Amino acid sequence: MASAADLGSGKGHRDENFPVASVLLKPACRAPIMAFYRFARAADDIADHPTASADDKLRHLAAMRAGLAGSGEGAAAALARTMAERGLDPAHANDLLDAFERDVTVRRYADWEGLIGYCRLSAMPVGRFVLDVHGEDRRTWPASDALCAALQIVNHLQDCGADYRALDRVYIPADSLAAHGARVEDLAAPAAGAPLRATIAALARRTLGLLAESAGFAAMIRDRRLSAEVAIIHRLAESLAKRLMARDPLSQRVHHGKAEAALLAAGAAAANLFARRR
Known part of the structure; x- marks a missing residue:
């Protein structure tokens, strides 16, 4: 059996789509x-x-x-x-x-509810831990849960082709694929056909609904620095979800470049500061 160290990817916190314990x-x-x-x-x-x-x-x-x-x-x-x-x-x-x-x-999910059930284990605990570290009120958890689920699903949609090809793992719900006439095997193509694009766009739109649920989350947080970071993460997630409604993650870049991310972050932080001062 290989050691745990042998299985490391070499990926670090600066390689993630969203800020992790930033200097904020x-x-x-x-x-x-x-x-x-x-x-x-x-x-x-x-x-x-x-x-x-x-x-x-x-x-x-x-x-x-x-x-x-x-x-x-x-x-x-x-x-x-x-x-x-x-x-x-x-x-x-x-x-x-x-x-x-x-x-x-588990390599397949039947429906949206099953995917959210996975997010309850894979994403929501991360936000809850960060809130606990800051001593925030646990009444913030529902808003945090919605944001964290959205972040997880954005990542799944961006990486859907790579996950299928490398791991035979599909987070896109089977009923969503079927509703648009897409197949799991479509994820192996170099570019998404119309049925798969429609599936991804529909899920991205549903993810924007989660982000709408968490829109007031940053304002609920007492710690000003954490509030700013949450506002930035929320803005980045909204941008990526909207991109996924228009771009093909199998053949097009969805991730933000460093300059794009910095500009979005600055705007979100400034808006958060202005709202808190008001």
């Missing part, structure tokens, strides 16, 4: 968030490795769960120590491991 956040809050990110990245790399067997992946993820309980070394054990020191709820990290185990064993 208080240094005291960035450290535990980065510990959570390193844990999540290690587990994600295991689940997404293209050649490791399912049994090996599940064994490594089980070892990470033991690390959360205080056994051994590595990213999970380091996160466990951080959570213990700060009195943070370990449920969020365990939920993430449930999601990565599901990635190993």
Whole structure:
């Protein structure tokens, strides 16, 4: 069995579509968030490795769960120590491991509800952890959950071709494909045909609905720095969801360039600051 280190992708927090523990956040809050990110990245790399067997992946993820309980070394054990020191709820990290185990064993989703069920494990715990680190009111969770689900689905839509070709994993719900006359096999094409494009556009439109649900989230957050970061993430997600309604992720660039992202971030941060001052 390959070691967990052998399954690493080399990807880091600066390679993500959305900011992770940016310099906007208080240094005291960035450290535990980065510990959570390193844990999540290690587990994600295991689940997404293209050649490791399912049994090996599940064994490594089980070892990470033991690390959360205080056994051994590595990213999970380091996160466990951080959570213990700060009195943070370990449920969020365990939920993430449930999601990565599901990635190993589940390759298709029947409908939108099933996809949102996956997001409850894979995305919503991330936002909840960040809010807990900042001591925010848990009444903010529903808005955070909607935003985090939207971020996850945007990522799935952007990467739908690569996920299918490399892992035979499809997050696009089967009933959405069928409703537009598309097939799973269409994801292997170099460019999306009209049925698959219509499917992706419809899901992107539905994702904009999640972003509408979370539109007031930044204003609910007491911590000004976190509020600004959430406003930026929300603006970036809206832009990407709208792009996915017009662009083909199989053949066209959807990701923001650095200059584009910086411009959107500056606008969102300025609007957030103005709204808070008012």
